[in-house]
Amino acid sequence: MHSVVAFTDTYLPTVNGVTYTVESWRDRWRARGGRMDVVYPDSNDYDPEDGEYPIRSLPFPFYDGFRFGLPRVPRTVRDVDIVHAHTPFALGLGGLRLARREDLPFVVSYHTPSSEYASYLTSRERFxxxxxxxxxxxxxxFLGHAAAVAVPSEATKRDLRRRIGDDVPIRVVPNGVDVDRFRPVDATAFRERHGLTDSETLVGYTGRHGHEKRLSDIVDAVDGLDATVVFGGDGPAREHLEAKARKRGIDARFLGFLDREELPAFYSSLDAFLFPSPVETQGLVALEANACGTPVVGVDCGALSDTIEEGVTGYHYDLGDTAGFRAAIERTFAEADELKRRCLDRRESMSVEHAVDRLAEMYDAISAEA
Known part of the structure; x- marks a missing residue:
């Protein structure tokens, strides 16, 4: 097994898709007998384990949960075969520096287009x-220096290929879902804890409340439906969402940040998971919902065009089509039992173990080329 060092600009205690992916890949890689160290920005709120190397960092004022780590390479990181960057920014540059210095294969995971962060830096359209x-x-x-770029979906591969050309190999390596954790569970206690009754039809979303995710489309779509909307998570769009729901008279509950241990019950409590974000590179929360037997209604755009299997794990609608979004939700309600069965039939194919198999294949290929 290869010895790998991963460089990431977001890590524990912050919980998001990148953190979850880095941590779960690291744990599975170690379980297979390999080594995967992690270099990440120090937040002073997390005690590192063996093989975790915090770098001095500063908070990034425009994006909550992101810290700006210095592009350094810890002296204790040594004897590795592969450098894997999960960011093109500060610590990603540290990984590139190490790979160049030691003449090591350099791999990049493409989690989010960097241009998506532009709206957090300015509200002026021209800027x-x-x-x-x-x-x-x-x-x-940055990607031009990689021996390979890992993307989580075929849709992201197509989009990235269009933008960077054919010079860099792009491999699909799904992030994967911990199917031991994410499975159907009894959600009675979760509903009671959050004041939700068993008789309510629930639809919802959890994750970052970013304006780019178009979460207000959910409020528009459920207007007129006999359903309660449940939002887990937090972010800069939350205040706008709450105000819009109040103005429309929509029964919406905002639960705030949910511990990862609560998420299986959250997904299991829903009749449909709603995902209007057109900017996903995979949409990990959609797969987590499916692993819990919950179908997803998502926009037919970006990675969600592939992540959601039409009529199998959920339904799509066209971006901006509120009536189509509402109709897809209603169709999901009507086919709930069959969709749940189909979601559960696909649990193994979406597992982290399957993802790490693909990761190992990529590492073997670039090592052989090197």
């Missing part, structure tokens, strides 16, 4: 467009 162009140019430069 935002300029930042997006600069971000895309920088991204092409």
């Amino acid at each position: 935002e467009s300029g930042i997006e162009r600069l971000s895309e140019s920088y991204e092409r430069w």
Whole structure:
């Protein structure tokens, strides 16, 4: 098994898709007899384990939960075969520096287009467009140094290939879901804890409340449906969502941040998971919901076009089509039992173990080429 060091700009105690992926891959890699160290920004709120190397960092004021780590390489990181960056930013540059210095294969995981962060830096459209162009140019430069770029879906592969050309190999390596954790569970206690009755039809979303995720489309779509909307998570769009739901008279509950241990019960309590975000590279929460037997209604855009299997694990609607979104929700309600069965039939194919198999294949391939 290869010895790997992963560089990431987001890690524990912050919980998000990147953190979860890095941690779960690391744990499975170790279980298979390999080594995967992690270099991450120090938050002073987390005690590192063996093989975890915090780097001095500063908070990033424009994006909650993100810290700006210095592009350094810890002296204690040594004797590795592969450098794997999960970010193109500060610590990703540290990983690139190590790979160049030691002449090691350099792999990059493409989790989020860097241009998506432009709206967090400015609200002025002209400046935002300029930042997006600069971000895309920088991204092409950074990815151009990789022996391979790992993307979580075929849709993301197609989009990235269009933007960076054919010079860099792109491999699909799904993030994967911990199917031992994410499975159907009794959600009675969860509903009671959050004041939700067994008789309510529940639809919902959990994750970052970012404006780019178009979560207000959920409020528009459920207007007129006999259903309660449940939002887990938090973020800059929450205040707007709450105000819009109040104005429309929508029964919406905002639960705030949910511990990861609560998520299986959250997903299991829903009749449908709603996912209007057009900017996903895979949409891990959609797969987590499916692993719990909950179908997903999502926009037919970006990675969700592939992540959701039409009529199998949920339904799509066209971006901006509120009536289509509402109709897809109603169809999901009507076919709930059959969709649940089909979701559960696909649990193994979405597992972290399957993802790490693909990861190992990529590492073997670039090592052989090197």
